[in-house]
Amino acid sequence: MNRRTVLSLAVVVSAALLLPGCTGTGGSSKGADAKAPDDPSKVTGTIKVLTVRTDLVQDGTMKKYAAEFNKTYPKVKVEFEALTNYEAEVKIRMNTENYGDVLLIPAVIKKADYPRFFASLGTAAERGKKYRFTDYTTVDGKVYGQSPIGVAPGFVYNKRIWKEAGVTEWPTTPAEFIQDLKAIKAKTDAIPYYTNFAAGWTLTSWTYVDGAVHCDPQATTELADGDPWAKGADLRVGDTLLHDIVKAGLVEKDPTTSNWEESKPRTAKGEIATQWLGTWAIVQFRDAAEKAGVNPDDIGFMPFPSQTDGKFCATVAPDYNQAVNVHSKHKEAARAWIDWFTDKSTYGRDNLAISPLKNASMPEVLKPYEERGVKLIEVDDSKGARVKQLDSDSEVGIYAPEYRQNLVDLARGARKGSLDSFLGDLSKRWTDAQKNLGS
Amino acid sequence: MTDTTQKAAVEVIPAAPAPAPATRRTRLRRGVTPWLFLVAPLALLITFTYAPIVNMLAYSFTDWDGVSPVLHYTGTENYQEVFTRPDLFEVFWVSGYYLAASAVQIVLALYFATVLSFNVRFRNFFKGVLFFPYLINGVAIGFVFLYFFQDGGTLDSVLSLFGVHTDHAWLGTPASANTSLAGVSVWRYLGLNFVLFLGAIQSIPGELYEAAELDGAGRWHQFRYIIAPGIKPVLTLTVILSISGSLSVFEIPYIMTGGATGTETFVIQTVNLAFRFNKTGLASAAAVVLLLIILLVTWVQRRLVPDDKVDLV
Numbered sequence: 001m002n003r004r005t006v007l008s009l010a011v012v013v014s015a016a017l018l019l020p021g022c023t024g025t026g027g028s029s030k031g032a033d034a035k036a037p038d039d040p041s042k043v044t045g046t047i048k049v050l051t052v053r054t055d056l057v058q059d060g061t062m063k064k065y066a067a068e069f070n071k072t073y074p075k076v077k078v079e080f081e082a083l084t085n086y087e088a089e090v091k092i093r094m095n096t097e098n099y100g101d102v103l104l105i106p107a108v109i110k111k112a113d114y115p116r117f118f119a120s121l122g123t124a125a126e127r128g129k130k131y132r133f134t135d136y137t138t139v140d141g142k143v144y145g146q147s148p149i150g151v152a153p154g155f156v157y158n159k160r161i162w163k164e165a166g167v168t169e170w171p172t173t174p175a176e177f178i179q180d181l182k183a184i185k186a187k188t189d190a191i192p193y194y195t196n197f198a199a200g201w202t203l204t205s206w207t208y209v210d211g212a213v214h215c216d217p218q219a220t221t222e223l224a225d226g227d228p229w230a231k232g233a234d235l236r237v238g239d240t241l242l243h244d245i246v247k248a249g250l251v252e253k254d255p256t257t258s259n260w261e262e263s264k265p266r267t268a269k270g271e272i273a274t275q276w277l278g279t280w281a282i283v284q285f286r287d288a289a290e291k292a293g294v295n296p297d298d299i300g301f302m303p304f305p306s307q308t309d310g311k312f313c314a315t316v317a318p319d320y321n322q323a324v325n326v327h328s329k330h331k332e333a334a335r336a337w338i339d340w341f342t343d344k345s346t347y348g349r350d351n352l353a354i355s356p357l358k359n360a361s362m363p364e365v366l367k368p369y370e371e372r373g374v375k376l377i378e379v380d381d382s383k384g385a386r387v388k389q390l391d392s393d394s395e396v397g398i399y400a401p402e403y404r405q406n407l408v409d410l411a412r413g414a415r416k417g418s419l420d421s422f423l424g425d426l427s428k429r430w431t432d433a434q435k436n437l438g439s
Numbered sequence: 440m441t442d443t444t445q446k447a448a449v450e451v452i453p454a455a456p457a458p459a460p461a462t463r464r465t466r467l468r469r470g471v472t473p474w475l476f477l478v479a480p481l482a483l484l485i486t487f488t489y490a491p492i493v494n495m496l497a498y499s500f501t502d503w504d505g506v507s508p509v510l511h512y513t514g515t516e517n518y519q520e521v522f523t524r525p526d527l528f529e530v531f532w533v534s535g536y537y538l539a540a541s542a543v544q545i546v547l548a549l550y551f552a553t554v555l556s557f558n559v560r561f562r563n564f565f566k567g568v569l570f571f572p573y574l575i576n577g578v579a580i581g582f583v584f585l586y587f588f589q590d591g592g593t594l595d596s597v598l599s600l601f602g603v604h605t606d607h608a609w610l611g612t613p614a615s616a617n618t619s620l621a622g623v624s625v626w627r628y629l630g631l632n633f634v635l636f637l638g639a640i641q642s643i644p645g646e647l648y649e650a651a652e653l654d655g656a657g658r659w660h661q662f663r664y665i666i667a668p669g670i671k672p673v674l675t676l677t678v679i680l681s682i683s684g685s686l687s688v689f690e691i692p693y694i695m696t697g698g699a700t701g702t703e704t705f706v707i708q709t710v711n712l713a714f715r716f717n718k719t720g721l722a723s724a725a726a727v728v729l730l731l732i733i734l735l736v737t738w739v740q741r742r743l744v745p746d747d748k749v750d751l752v
Contacts, residue, residue, distance in 0.1 A: 088714055094506050106506075108717050113507050198585070200697050254590035256610035256700055392504075392716040400715045405699040414612045414700055 034119035034324040034335040045330030046077040047101035047337060050090065052320065057082035065347065069340050076333040097327035101334040104320035105137065105145045107399060111385035114144040118323040119331050121146060121338070131342070132356045133318035136381045145321030148342045149280070149353035152314040152366070152376065153208035156281050157274040158267055159300040161190045165273075170302045170312070170372070174241040177305040181250040181274070190273040193245050194263050197255035197408055200401030205277055207398045208315065209238030211379045212304040215313035224383035224390065225434075228398070229427035235398070236423060237306065239407060242276075243419050246411035255408055264288035268299060280319065282365050283352045301365060303374050312374040316354055386437070394433035396426055499723035505713060510720075517724035527725065530703050533617055533692075534685045540621035541681035544629050545674075551629075552636035553662055566637070573630035581694030584623045613701030620692050620702055627691070628684070632677055639670035675744050682740070683733045705729055 037043045049062075056062045057080045066078040081100060083089045090106050093099040094117060109117060120142040121127065127143045128134045137145035162168075165184040171177040181192035196202035211219030213234040222228070228235040245251060252258055252272075266272045268289035275281075279301065286296035303312040322341065324334040341347060348355050352365045354376075362370060369376070391398050403426065409415040410422055499517055503510040521527060551569055555562055572580070587593040588609035598605055610616040647665050656664070667674075689706040692698060698707040709729070713722035 091506050091714070108504070108506055110504070110507060113509075116508055197699070198696075200699070252590075254608040254611055256608065256616065256696060257585060257589040257592070259589075392718065395712075395716050395718075397715055400711075401697065402699070402711070402715075405697075409700050412611070 032119045032326050032331070034121060034328075034331040034338075036122075036339055037332040037336050040073050040336065041075070043073050043333050043336055044075040045333040046079060047328070047330050047333050048079045048081055049337065050081050050083060050086075050100040050103040052083065052086045052104060054082040054084055061350075065341070065345050068345065069337065072340065072344075073333070073336050076330075076336060078337060097325075099325055101325055101328040101330055102322055102337050103325060105323050107388070110389070111137075111139055114139045114323075115142070115326075117326055118144040119326045119328070119335075120144055121324070121335065130358060132316070132358055132378060133321075133381075136318055136384065137321050137323070145323040146338055146342050147318030147321045147356055148345070149319050149348045149351055150316045150356055151278045151280045151319050151353060152316050153205055153212065153276070153278045154304070154314060155274050155302045156267065156277050156285055157300050157302060158190070158270045158272070158298050160295075160298045161188050161270045161273045162300075164188050171305040172307050172312075174237065174244070174305055177241065178244055178248060178250070181245060182248065184273045185250055188270075188273070190270055191252050192250040193274045194258065194267070194272040195242075195246065195251050195255045195408055196258050196260050196263055196275065197405060198258045199260040200405065202260060202275075202277065203242075203401050203404035203408070204399055206238050206242055206404055207235065208278065208317070209304050210234045211315040211377060212313050213237045213306045215308035215311070215375060215377060217377050217380055219315070219379050220381055220387055221383045223398075224386040227427045227431055229423040229430070238304070239404070239423060240419065241305075242404065243407055243411045246408050251408075255412070265292040268292050268294050268296070270294075270298070279353060279363075279365065280351060283350070301368070303369070312369075312372065314369065314374055314376055315379050316376050317379065318356065319353075389437060390430060390433045393437060394429040396429055495723045495726055498720055499727050501720045503719045504717040505719040506717075513720065517721045518728070520721060521724050521728055527705075527708065530705050530708050531686070533702060533704050534688065536617040536621045537624060537685035537688050538682065540625050541628075541685055544625045544632060545677055545681060547625070548629050548632035548636055548677075549674075552633050552640055553666055556637060556640040556666075557658075566633075569633050570630035572627050573634075575627075577627070577690040578694055580623065580627055581691055584619075584691075585695055588619055610696060610700060616696060616700045616702050620695060623695070624688065624691050632681075635673050635677060636670060639673040640666055643669040675740070679737055679740050682736055686733055686736070687729060 051057065051062070053062065062080045062082075066080075069078060070076065086104065087106050087108065090099060090103060091108050094106070094109070105114070105118070114137065122143055124134050124138040124141050124143050127146075131146060132150060133147055134143050136147075137143055161184060162180070165180065165187045167180045167183060171180050184190055184192040210223065210228075211217065211234065216222065216234070219234055222233070223235075227233060229239070230236065246255075263272060263275065264285050265288040267275060268285055269292055282299060282301055285299045289296040289299060303314045306312070322338045324331055324338065328334050342356055348360075349363070352363045354363060354366070355361075362376075366374075366376075388399075397403055406415060407422065410417055410419065500512060500514060501510045502513050502516075551565075555565055555569075559565075589595075590608060594609065595605065607615070609619045643665060648661055651661050651665060687706050688704045689710075692702045692704055693707050693710070696702045698704070698711070705725070706729070709722045709725045712718045712725060
């Protein structure tokens with residue numbers, strides 16, 4: 001190595017060490033507010049709305065919403081940008097100031113950082129009167145996001161197949177659920193349960209059994225302070241059920257090559273009996289039924305097989321929260337869009353979703369829930385940020401597919417070990433992270 | 440030697456009217472000109488190769504999560520974590536499958552290159568067929584092969600044509616999944632190796648074969664004594680590329696299985712650390728370690744097989 005290479009190496013390394021100092025967006029706009037405009041006709045500007053709904057942007061539905069919006073706010077031009085790999089792309093863009101005017105809050109953003117990235121929509125006290133889910137985005141008493149729809153997890157199932165198998169009542173315990181799946185396997189040609197292993201994200205919805213199992217609005221706090229895989233804990237109950245379903249051979253023959261898009265028409269046609277998803281999926285499955293020329297009313301929805309005080313429970317949580325970019329030049333227009341989209345648009349109804357407005361009635365798809373007295377609970381999210389932190393620190397990934405894919409592999413025998421040691425490892429990693437993080 | 444040729448060139452050029460002595464300005468211009476040509480490639484190289492590496496090095500000393508404006512300098516903590524967690528290195532076993540596959544790949548590529556360098560019928564057609572997969576986008580290949588390996592998919596139907604009903608979940612167990620994925624990677628990169636070998640073989644002068652044939656050498660002897668030594672540098676290069684490639688496999692398993700069922704490679708793990716668990720600092724350290732491992736392996740290989748000159752004639 002001659003002197004010159006030593007010198008250039010030294011330059012590279014010192015540059016490397018200096019660089020972190022100048023990364024990131026400054027905190028100058030921190031704490032800005034996006035106020036609701038007083039006079040709709042005076043708001044102007046072009047706003048860019050980032051969304052995950054590639055399908056709705058492509059088929060022009062979003063444009064229709066925008067046209068409707070322009071009837072009230074004639075001078076605001078709304079542009080959409082749909083991102084297929086939303087989380088990853090937006091995360092990178094958020095290192096600059098240019099990440100749209102309205103965006104969905106990515107899961108990776110730490111709650112404490114919300115004021116750096118988003119403009120406030122108002123105080124929690126004031127917004128909480130009208131809207132659900134405000135605590136999911138509240139930092140220091142101010143709210144930074146609003147979801148246009150609420151979702152509840154549950155099993156999307158084919159009513160006809162379940163009836164053919166002789167099951168007319170919803171199962172009330174995991175054991176009963178497995179009995180019913182066995183009946184489906186014995187009496188029909190349908191695949192009793194479809195894992196959608198290959199898509200991955202579909203398995204993450206099993207995390208949303210949290211709260212439903214014991215009807216506990218403090219379920220998230222439990223995750224933050226307790227052991228999610230302790231005996232009887234919600235996630236353990238859910239994961240054990242998934243494991244047992246796979247182990248009993250009640251799933252598709254080769255989960256590794258499962259296909260999400262294909263699973264929709266197949267469920268509608270009765271080739272697949274059940275999938276654990278969420279209310280948001282119902283509309284897609286009904287569409288698939290219509291396209292396949294079968295009865296959309298065959299698509300049913302049922303809660304997790306567990307009862308507390310003789311009642312089923314289902315958690316209601318927000319979908320992605322919409323927020324205003326703190327660097328946006330048209331904050332009023334952006335705010336107007338969020339308010340209009342949440343309160344006035346037909347987006348929620350079109351998706352058969354639960355409205356974030358407290359005074360709105362339940363969607364028609366949840367009629368069976370109302371009839372059978374399913375208790376809908378809103379989980380307290382004040383410890384949500386800590387749960388996310390623990391999840392990253394422990395590298396468990398309760399909102400990522402890997403650990404459930406490993407669980408399914410374990411149950412199929414493609415991975416060595418027992419369920420107890422597998423879940424024990426998860427709880428060890430989780431509680432270790434809790435110790436490291438302190439409280 | 441170069442000096443004299445340069446002088447000669449300089450003496451020839453000023454045959455023009457006034458052989459004025461080069462002023463300071465023109466000398467400066469002459470000095471700058473080659474750099475002007477280099478501006479574009481250098482700018483691209485620095486922006487897209489070296490700047491990101493410097494950035495990555497920088498992040499590897501921090502606890503950055505990938506978005507937060509706040510990050511802390513943590514010294515060598517990330518490197519300590521990488522080296523004290525054996526689970527991070529376990530995934531290198533998966534590379535074994537790809538290493539074995541690259542051995543198969545090199546032998547196949549060498550075979551096809553040798554055969555097609557002689558006069559065979561439909562030679563160019565077969566060359567095209569072999570090289571074609573390399574031109575397809577990796578994402579597309581991933582999706583195509585997902586259908587291929589599906590239960591009742593292309594592979595199963597083709598096998599059943601021959602009366603073989605395997606009923607085997609190709610991506611179902613770690614061994615079978617890794618073998619299948621490595622097979623896809625052979626299919627994809629065979630073309631590249633093939634073209635490299637073909638180019639090298641065609642640079643061997645044709646008289647050598649004629650002479651060898653006169654001496655009664657068969658195809659195998661021609662390969663053994665003319666082709667193999669003639670393409671040795673390309674062969675070593677390919678081996679180096681294959682080994683570093685096997686250590687850093689990414690797109691095919693990432694798209695097809697996402698690392699499930701024991702197909703996770705080191706790069707997938709790094710990507711998960713960075714984007715799933717928001718440990719960009721740790722992931723950068725892991726990436727730097729991978730870079731160092733690859734450099735080390737290459738260096739060792741260069742030591743074992745020195746790059747000597749080929750001298751056939």
